[in-house]
Amino acid sequence: MVMTLSYDSPGQLNRQSSPQAREPGSRCISLLGTDCLIQSKVSLASYTSYRVGGPAEWYVAPKNLDEIQASLEWAAAQGLSTTLLGGGSNLLISDRGLSGLVIGTRALRSTHFDLATGRLHVAAGESLPRLAWKAARLGWQGLEWAVGIPGTVGGAVVMNAGAHGSCTSEILVEAEVLSRNGQRSLLTPKDLGYRYRTSNLQNSDRVVLQATFELKPGADPAKVLADTADQLRSRRSSQPYHLPSCGSVFRNPGPQAAGWLIEQTGLKGYQIGGAQVAERHANFILNCGGATAMDIFQLIRHVQEQVESRWSYLLEPEVRIIGEF
Ligand SMILES: Cc1cc2nc3c(=O)[nH]c(=O)nc-3n(C[C@H](O)[C@H](O)[C@H](O)COP(=O)(O)OP(=O)(O)OC[C@H]3O[C@@H](n4cnc5c(N)ncnc54)[C@H](O)[C@@H]3O)c2cc1C
Ligand SMILES: NC(=O)C1=CN([C@@H]2O[C@H](COP(=O)(O)OP(=O)(O)OC[C@H]3O[C@@H](n4cnc5c(N)ncnc54)[C@H](OP(=O)(O)O)[C@@H]3O)[C@@H](O)[C@H]2O)C=CC1
Numbered sequence: 280m281v282m283t284l285s286y287d288s289p290g291q292l293n294r295q296s297s298p299q300a301r302e303p304g305s306r307c308i309s310l311l312g313t314d315c316l317i318q319s320k321v322s323l324a325s326y327t328s329y330r331v332g333g334p335a336e337w338y339v340a341p342k343n344l345d346e347i348q349a350s351l352e353w354a355a356a357q358g359l360s361t362t363l364l365g366g367g368s369n370l371l372i373s374d375r376g377l378s379g380l381v382i383g384t385r386a387l388r389s390t391h392f393d394l395a396t397g398r399l400h401v402a403a404g405e406s407l408p409r410l411a412w413k414a415a416r417l418g419w420q421g422l423e424w425a426v427g428i429p430g431t432v433g434g435a436v437v438m439n440a441g442a443h444g445s446c447t448s449e450i451l452v453e454a455e456v457l458s459r460n461g462q463r464s465l466l467t468p469k470d471l472g473y474r475y476r477t478s479n480l481q482n483s484d485r486v487v488l489q490a491t492f493e494l495k496p497g498a499d500p501a502k503v504l505a506d507t508a509d510q511l512r513s514r515r516s517s518q519p520y521h522l523p524s525c526g527s528v529f530r531n532p533g534p535q536a537a538g539w540l541i542e543q544t545g546l547k548g549y550q551i552g553g554a555q556v557a558e559r560h561a562n563f564i565l566n567c568g569g570a571t572a573m574d575i576f577q578l579i580r581h582v583q584e585q586v587e588s589r590w591s592y593l594l595e596p597e598v599r600i601i602g603e604f
């Protein structure tokens with residue numbers, strides 16, 4: 280693919296206003312042939328559910344495959360690393376921000392419910408809860424569990440998101456991924472090496488473009504909507520949804536849940552700066568207002584140390600911690 284760039288420098292500038300929160304001195308580059316802008320120094324805090332994180336050195340939000348490919352080629356030509364950012368609901372991004380190019384996927388949108396096959400073809404940037412509600416309204420079963428997981432389809436495929444005994448790998452037929460060398464491939468759950476809350480896409484530089492899920496059409500929409508609402512109700516009764524978080528901070532180690540271990544260690548309510556171990560659920564760390572990423576990071580380490588000294592078990596973070604701490 281031939282890509283032409285115009286740089287934000289005299290003569291070649293393509294200055295444009297931008298919807299992103301940009302810091303002073305930020306620059307804007309346009310990938311010619313597209314209306315896609317690459318911007319420098321874009322604050323990432325508003326892109327994460329924790330509402331923390333410093334600026335991206337460069338940020339782009341491609342809307343289609345051409346724009347993703349152009350973005351990857353641009354990063355490669357500049358010698359920059361890339362980081363994928365979906366809903367930002369399982370990311371703790373350093374206060375210092377991220378170097379390289381951050382590729383936000385939320386503009387990758389398309390949904391197709393194929394009644395003949397019961398398959399749902401969906402782009403990586405679609406919101407998982409919105410998809411769950413959409414499926415419910417159509418009377419398609421199989422996504423009720425996903426309603427309270429505030430991420431994207433791409434993030435769910437990478438993380439193997441799940442709840443209430445179901446998870447992404449169980450309904451995934453295949454995911455289309457793009458590798459850094461521009462090769463597209465269709466991968467099955469087996470190819471993706473799924474396990475509890477992980478896949479071999481984690482720590483890889485492949486981009487999830489879209490997913491195909493197998494659901495069950497034909498149910499009464501009123502029933503699926505009621506079941507979906509029940510899932511959300513039950514989750515809201517046991518998990519703190521009122522303040523910014525990343526959901527569960529740690530993976531469950533086995534027979535004992537992380538929340539139980541943390542509560543038994545006496546850490547509920549423990550606070551560092553603006554970050555607090557939730558009273559309602561000890562495996563949630565909340566941004567109670569004004570928390571920095573470092574506050575949250577230090578609290579994660581404190582919880583690990585305390586739990587390890589009491590139970591001789593090192594809790595493994597589920598949240599992806601990225602950038603310098
Ligand atoms: C209130 C709350 C409740 C939650 N409850 C649950 C729950 O019940 N179950 C659960 O499993 N999780 C839960 N989570 C965690 C989180 O929502 C999930 O892990 C979700 O799947 C993350 O999706 P995301 O799009 O936000 O990914 P992000 O946080 O943006 O990214 C997660 C990882 O995926 C990568 N990534 C994202 N998109 C792509 C892509 N298109 N291609 C390649 N890599 C990509 C990122 O680089 C990163 O490594 C909860 C979070 C919150 C805030
Ligand atoms: N604590 C935290 O850090 C965070 C918690 N959350 C929580 O996670 C959950 C998911 O949040 P989010 O991803 O923002 O998505 P939401 O669940 O808020 O809504 C996403 C879309 O789903 C559809 N929808 C929502 N409710 C209904 C309903 N009752 N009936 C039919 N359709 C509905 C709407 O789609 P349409 O517009 O197409 O009708 C809506 O735009 C929420 O409970 C939210 O409070 C979210 C972010 C951070």
Ligand SMILES: C=C(O[C@H]1[C@H](O)[C@@H](CO)O[C@H](OP(=O)(O)OP(=O)(O)OC[C@H]2O[C@@H](n3ccc(=O)[nH]c3=O)[C@H](O)[C@@H]2O)[C@@H]1NC(C)=O)C(=O)O
Nearest residue numbers: 442443444517526527529530531536538539542559560561
């Ligand atoms: C929120 C997430 O996923 C959630 C998912 O929503 C729910 C519902 O299916 O089940 C998991 O939570 P969980 O294991 O903490 O579920 P819960 O039922 O709340 O708790 C498990 C056990 O720990 C105990 N518990 C929990 C919290 C607490 O403060 N104290 C405590 O003792 C509970 O009493 C229960 O016996 C997922 N977490 C993990 C790490 O697997 C996420 O991954 O981000």
